[in-house]
Amino acid sequence: MAPRPRLNALRGPLRTLHSCSRAAQAATASLALPATVASSLAAASAGSETTASTTSLNGWIRSVRRQKNVSFAVLSDGSQVGGVQVVLPKGLDESLTVGCAATLKGKWVDSRGAGQDKEFKVESVDFVGESDAETYPMPNTKQGIPLPVMRRNAHLRLRRDGPAAMVRVRSEMNWAMAEHFRRQGFVRVDMPVITSSDCEGAGEVFRVVESSPSSPAPASTAPASSPSPPEPSTAAHPPPPSRYLTVSTQLHLEAITSSLPRAYTLAPCFRAEKSDTARHLQEFWMLEAEVAFLDADTPTALDQVMTVAEETVRAVAGHVKAMPEIERYFAKHSPGLEERLEALLAPERYVRMSYTRAIELLQEHAAANPDAFVFRPTWGSGLQTEHERWLAEEHVKGPLFVTDYPSALKPFYMLPNESSWTVDSSRQTTTCFDLLVPSLGELAGGSLREHRLDKLVAAMDKHGLDRNAYEWYLDLRRYGTTRHGGFGLGWERLVGLLTGENNVRECTVFPRAAEGSRF
């Protein structure tokens, strides 16, 4: 603590320095953020003069080509696909190396080279954040950078066109989704990540423990499907009940639509799966939407939910398709991407087909082509990715909904079909759907929810769930239940579908998958 007399002595100058002078300074200096490369180039290209006034350009140097009297460099700040060419007179180029950050002052002039209308003529180099080109992991090589190097350097890989374009597309997807849902009267809700229960009653979950010196983690683990009650403790306070990372926000979202009939969320979800595939992450983002007050006719109600899912995919895909990143980058790197986007946006409603019909078609195809599938399509078993892709890519050649899966494959909360409208009552099915798309297979899944208290309790008992842990969920059926349903859509999968990227690890900046991460 400083003694008071000292403070009094300092008061005058400090006040001037910190309060008045800063305010005065800020009032005169421009606080606007500097223009991006894309916006600066666009402004220059819109102007008719070949030489405009001096301006600043910020970015990272992708390459330097030194000639006798002049050097050419490519500068990028990720604001557009490809960098811009900057021209440096001899002497000014010396501090620029591949990977360095630079603030350059100069003018846009007409370019004499090909491929770019304007180039930036540098007059001074105002700032350089150095980079050792020898060790820089993201050089602008034509042949690309090996995938393991890219993944190890996730913190720098946005210096490359593809990952930067992915981030911009993903950002715009979020915006397009929000615009669409807002127009449809949905509220966006932030859902809890730490939960007291495992939504699906299956699958491996992450458990959360407080990692402070005063509270050691319990040594025992609870099985995922039945959260154990707190054990008796000799301490003054009983240990808190087990807590998990959410695997789906659906149950909680149903609580929202028990008061506000249309709600959605884009939220992180977690599965401690060991599977190391191109389609799975341990941490992923999921779009989930729920709607209450659906039609009294069950097939119509399911159609309503499918329509909500379809319109969401259309809204996001339509917005992304118009982004320059598609034409200028992704379509070049992923043959057939534009056709796939067009199939998502075709005027016809997405095909809707029952699981039973899908199994028939798969069996017919397998009978005619014995080597078509590794897994034999069988009524009662889940569709394999190879089956899903054949249906979307070969049979429908576009997106399709497969509906009414066998109940035995589905979680407790889904509404079963009344046996009266299945032809064979031994084949109990559920009012659910998966949305299958070419190149990927399953993109989204949804269902009507069991809205009747007695039937829901029976389903929980059948699945061996502890009713006490779900009392609040049962309350939603006790106090003003509605016919309702919803769906979940893997956000990284949609990013991959819309950009042609086949591995979900490339659809998020810092993927968490079974192999771990250093970030």
Add this chain to the structure above:
Amino acid sequence: MAPRPRLNALRGPLRTLHSCSRAAQAATASLALPATVASSLAAASAGSETTASTTSLNGWIRSVRRQKNVSFAVLSDGSQVGGVQVVLPKGLDESLTVGCAATLKGKWVDSRGAGQDKEFKVESVDFVGESDAETYPMPNTKQGIPLPVMRRNAHLRLRRDGPAAMVRVRSEMNWAMAEHFRRQGFVRVDMPVITSSDCEGAGEVFRVVESSPSSPAPASTAPASSPSPPEPSTAAHPPPPSRYLTVSTQLHLEAITSSLPRAYTLAPCFRAEKSDTARHLQEFWMLEAEVAFLDADTPTALDQVMTVAEETVRAVAGHVKAMPEIERYFAKHSPGLEERLEALLAPERYVRMSYTRAIELLQEHAAANPDAFVFRPTWGSGLQTEHERWLAEEHVKGPLFVTDYPSALKPFYMLPNESSWTVDSSRQTTTCFDLLVPSLGELAGGSLREHRLDKLVAAMDKHGLDRNAYEWYLDLRRYGTTRHGGFGLGWERLVGLLTGENNVRECTVFPRAAEGSRF
């Protein structure tokens, strides 16, 4: 598995039932979602006729008042503050109880009562989701519902006007934030929740363990501030390194702005704090934004970051202030709210004042008013909430930035002020700020980041951090560093500020606080 002959026999009828008939049905039935109460009422009010065509209305019954020949009920679906009055002839009212869900068919007619232009005359009750009014926890009592009951019934509390209005405001805040940042050229990024390090190097963190039968949780806990390397193991695979729930996405966000100079996120963050205050949650959402290529002049650069924060608050506050929820609910329940919103939107720039100046003012006030504060304001100590609130509520009467806190109070990654522009070099300060607001205190905090590799390494050593765990973060300074900075803003706190709600537990649907949660 079903035998093939059986399937073949079923093919015809199944195809008809599941594929063709459903498609035909859907083509004729309307798949549009039903109108909300608000939209239906708005459409009726816009029409000139007193009786329009028959329409459906869905919602939950808040109250029923039975008279001799007719009953009046209030129906709400959370789409607007307050419900609407529905009128039921005798006989139709019998199944309706407080808390039940109902689909009512009828017509909008001019209302003879006060307070509402139109009322809904019910012709039939098409669906009822029952509710036992005796045990229903959310009756529409005038005196309100005790807070403990509200919190225990978070899954039903959106049936009340206040919590439902909060959800709508929070949803619109997300949209207004996204609109604003998009116009400013920022990308929105989804950040990892599971991280390998503790961003701040301090505080209690949650640890994540895989809760599957095959992988028991490690019995030991790592100290929060220094993630321990994996211990040697006798198993074939070494145990995975410790993983934590993120306390801030900032370090990762800096990696984004090392390639794309403007980025933001709205993401869940976690602190295992025991503090049970109205301002803290264990799980909360944080808006974080980072900007690269800031001005070469340090005070100007800090002003740039403060301006980004200020403009974000203004954009969100301006949008919320225009929502009907403010006038129709929150302003009525929180005296002074509209004045506070106006102060956030006043044309003058938010006051910016150094920490040193703030301490002077607090000390002057404490000297003149010995009972003003519990904690004595002292240079070198953090500002207490009582100090922050006095500055915002009494001294400035509006929002203010306090800048340049003592370095000893701040984490390793913040850029220190050069001693040349502090008058007294023993009082080392940091280029940082807190945004303080009336009724709350700290709303946001930000800083310039140490962008120089050698200085950052020295700061990490001084804070006792394991350099190896941050190699990727150091890379951001090795390969093209920029002058950059950013801020974090507690989203629940902003919800509270804009709605007048004083407890962050009321600013999210399912709060996770020290006392635990059954959801």
